[in-house]
Amino acid sequence: MPLGRATKDRTTKEARVLANRYEVVKKLGSGNFGTAFLCKDTKCNNELKVLKEIPVGDLQPDETVDAMHEARLLSKLDHPGIVKFHDSFIDSEYFCIITEYCEGGDLDHKIEEFKKQGKSFDEKTILNWIIQLILAVQYMHSRRVLHRDLKTRNIFIRKNLMKIGDFGISRILMNTSDMASTFTGTPYYMSPEVLKHEGYNSKSDIWSIGCILYEMCSLEHAFMGQGLMAVMYKIVEKDPPNLPEKYSKDLNDVFKKMLTKDPEKRPSATEVTKIPFIEKHMTKMKETLTEEYKSKHNMNPDLAEREASELASLLREKSHLEDVRSTLDRSTDSNSRSEAEDIDGKKLTAREKLLQKKRLEADKKAHELAKATQIQLVENTKRREKIKTSFEQTTLPAWKGGYGEGEILKEALTVKDPRLDKPSKYKYSLEDIKSEDFDDNSQDEETIIQRTVIRKRTDPKSKSIGGSKTERSERLTRTHSYDTPRTLTEHSPNTLSLTLGANPKDRAITPMKDLMVYDREHSSLDFKDGIPDTPDLAETYYEQFGFDDDEDDIVIGKTDNRRDSDDRTLTEESLAKEEDDFIKCLEQALDNNSGESTIVSDDSVSGAFGPHAKETKIKNMRAECIKILGEDVFNKAYTYLKSARNSKKQKEKSEKEIMEGLRKFVKNPSDCFIVDQLLFLEE
Numbered sequence: 001m002p003l004g005r006a007t008k009d010r011t012t013k014e015a016r017v018l019a020n021r022y023e024v025v026k027k028l029g030s031g032n033f034g035t036a037f038l039c040k041d042t043k044c045n046n047e048l049k050v051l052k053e054i055p056v057g058d059l060q061p062d063e064t065v066d067a068m069h070e071a072r073l074l075s076k077l078d079h080p081g082i083v084k085f086h087d088s089f090i091d092s093e094y095f096c097i098i099t100e101y102c103e104g105g106d107l108d109h110k111i112e113e114f115k116k117q118g119k120s121f122d123e124k125t126i127l128n129w130i131i132q133l134i135l136a137v138q139y140m141h142s143r144r145v146l147h148r149d150l151k152t153r154n155i156f157i158r159k160n161l162m163k164i165g166d167f168g169i170s171r172i173l174m175n176t177s178d179m180a181s182t183f184t185g186t187p188y189y190m191s192p193e194v195l196k197h198e199g200y201n202s203k204s205d206i207w208s209i210g211c212i213l214y215e216m217c218s219l220e221h222a223f224m225g226q227g228l229m230a231v232m233y234k235i236v237e238k239d240p241p242n243l244p245e246k247y248s249k250d251l252n253d254v255f256k257k258m259l260t261k262d263p264e265k266r267p268s269a270t271e272v273t274k275i276p277f278i279e280k281h282m283t284k285m286k287e288t289l290t291e292e293y294k295s296k297h298n299m300n301p302d303l304a305e306r307e308a309s310e311l312a313s314l315l316r317e318k319s320h321l322e323d324v325r326s327t328l329d330r331s332t333d334s335n336s337r338s339e340a341e342d343i344d345g346k347k348l349t350a351r352e353k354l355l356q357k358k359r360l361e362a363d364k365k366a367h368e369l370a371k372a373t374q375i376q377l378v379e380n381t382k383r384r385e386k387i388k389t390s391f392e393q394t395t396l397p398a399w400k401g402g403y404g405e406g407e408i409l410k411e412a413l414t415v416k417d418p419r420l421d422k423p424s425k426y427k428y429s430l431e432d433i434k435s436e437d438f439d440d441n442s443q444d445e446e447t448i449i450q451r452t453v454i455r456k457r458t459d460p461k462s463k464s465i466g467g468s469k470t471e472r473s474e475r476l477t478r479t480h481s482y483d484t485p486r487t488l489t490e491h492s493p494n495t496l497s498l499t500l501g502a503n504p505k506d507r508a509i510t511p512m513k514d515l516m517v518y519d520r521e522h523s524s525l526d527f528k529d530g531i532p533d534t535p536d537l538a539e540t541y542y543e544q545f546g547f548d549d550d551e552d553d554i555v556i557g558k559t560d561n562r563r564d565s566d567d568r569t570l571t572e573e574s575l576a577k578e579e580d581d582f583i584k585c586l587e588q589a590l591d592n593n594s595g596e597s598t599i600v601s602d603d604s605v606s607g608a609f610g611p612h613a614k615e616t617k618i619k620n621m622r623a624e625c626i627k628i629l630g631e632d633v634f635n636k637a638y639t640y641l642k643s644a645r646n647s648k649k650q651k652e653k654s655e656k657e658i659m660e661g662l663r664k665f666v667k668n669p670s671d672c673f674i675v676d677q678l679l680f681l682e683e
């Protein structure tokens with residue numbers, strides 16, 4: 001296929017849905033193989049994911065079989081240090097991959113940012129990161145998957161967790177036995193054996209991790225040179241530099257081991273984890289992480305807030321349904337009469353008619369809610385048990401780090417509730433909230449109740465709330481201490497009840513029965529029967545609190561059809577799972593046990609899209625050259641370098657002479673580095 005063959009350019013088409021499921025949000029950028037987009041998974045609660053579109057040309061159906069098979073196997077791999085491979089499919093001329101989205105971007109960007117700001121990463125952070133990467137590599141190598149293109153642009157950050165992207169993609173895209181395919185365009189991370197055409201193996205990935213370690217410390221590449229050849233020469237012949245002096249000798253030794261020229265003598269991932277300095281840090285990480293995890297899950301304010309929010313919504317549900325019921329009870333006898341007939345001698349108001357209309361619906365929702373709550377309770381109990389067991393079994397270390405600025409876990413679990421703009425370790429009265437907290441005076445009282453419930457804390461230092469008015473507020477708040485963590489899970493489903501329906505005991509909805517009282521008589525709120533006075537307001541009220549006609553799901557916690565509003569729960573849960581998984585990885589590594597090995601297949605298989613992927617790479621690199629140099633300069637430099645690399649006479653020229661020759665076209669010959677890369681790739 002000729003170079004630059006036109007593939008349909010879809011990079012600008014963002015508002016589109018792929019596979020009837022992935023809605024493109026925006027373009028993230030283009031790489032060697034294709035373009036990455038941020039997308040929403042409409043079938044998974046609009047979770048943000050990354051779509052990678054790789055042009056593969058017009059393929060015959062059987063040509064895609066291997067790729068799809070490989071992709072399916074890759075999607076089974078799961079490790080907190082690997083960007084999760086979710087899905088793949090062919091769409092027109094594109095092979096599409098759906099992966100996890102890492103909101104922290106890539107390490108290359110992070111390093112650039114630090115460089116610009118004159119900052120550096122501290123040793124502890126670097127050690128944390130490198131251990132994460134090594135554990136991820138160990139996991140994949142134990143399943144016989146090589147990366148082949150490890151570089152800072154393929155390392156992603158998600159809540160300070162380091163994740164390796166594109167692991168195994170080479171299996172699909174590249175013909176792995178072919179040198180040009182292995183040459184990804186970036187020479188900086190390539191090992192001597194690869195440059196010497198001695199073949200890629202698992203140790204070549206370790207070399208790349210060593211190069212990444214150097215870059216984290218010095219914010220520069222380990223092997224630098226004006227031209228591609230100079231870099232390659234240094235990699236093969238020269239000793240690696242030392243890490244900057246601010247880093248320990250121990251870390252420098254680890255780095256040197258990883259950059260041992262002879263792959264036989266270079267440590268494997270497992271061997272790196274056994275280097276005493278690394279092992280010691282892993283043990284420390286485990287201890288600190290466990291402690292932080294423990295305290296977080298015992299007293300996690302975010303978790304508590306979420307639970308409070310759920311409880312508040314249950315409360316709303318309860319008081320509303322009680323109100324509906326009591327009103328309906330009053331009117332039950334009138335059902336046999338005409339709607340227009342009176343209750344207690346009065347005609348039914350529009351509001352009462354509305355109540356009637358909503359009655360069945362409300363009851364149905366109550367049932368669904370009770371069911372959903374019970375499912376959530378079971379899930380919460382399971383999760384708690386799991387966390388508890390994990391604490392008991394481990395002494396995992398608080399794993400601090402992350403740009404040297406904070407505690408990873410702390411950040412990892414901080415999911416802010418946009419409704420809460422202040423830390424809430426205080427007691428709030430309704431008046432407090434009305435007067436100082438919310439600018440928006442137009443909020444209705446129910447919202448205020450909810451916020452009060454969420455904010456309520458029994459901080460011993462807080463001023464007590466006395467007086468009749470505040471007593472009323474007190475009744476509206478939750479007398480539930482977050483300092484002594486109590487959660488939904490601590491209440492057996494059997495203890496839940498809600499005075500609703502013919503048989504109240506059958507309607508398990510909230511564990512707050514004994515803890516929360518909505519005292520209608522003394523309430524300062526004016527919707528004493530729970531329903532606003534006018535039908536319009538009532539309608540708004542219903543809609544606001546989840547009784548909208550069109551609404552068909554009640555979603556609490558984790559269910560299959562979660563809605564947008566549940567994103568927060570989802571993220572929090574998935575992050576907690578990742579922490580948990582990472583703790584297990586550390587444990588396994590410390591136990592010298594790499595876990596059960598699900599071997600995917602031999603990595604020597606040729607990539608299904610080899611020729612197409614190579615062609616795309618060349619095309620993209622050529623476009624990049626033109627972007628950097630301009631078309632005219634590129635053409636001249638390309639012709640000059642091609643002849644310098646190919647003709648015998650020119651070959652005798654030293655690198656220095658070649659660079660000088662380039663000065664005829666460009667001010668800075670090192671700008672032509674990428675042209676050299678392109679030529680190398682083309683060869």
Ligand SMILES: Nc1ncnc2c1ncn2[C@@H]1O[C@H](COP(=O)(O)OP(=O)(O)OP(=O)(O)O)[C@@H](O)[C@H]1O
Binds near residue numbers: 028031032105153
């Ligand atoms: N999982 C992800 N989460 C967040 N951003 C991502 C993710 N994958 C890719 N990106 C971003 O999308 C852009 C393009 O990424 P892509 O992987 O296609 O190319 P690249 O890494 O820049 O180059 P290469 O093809 O050489 O790996 C980059 O800015 C990258 O940071």
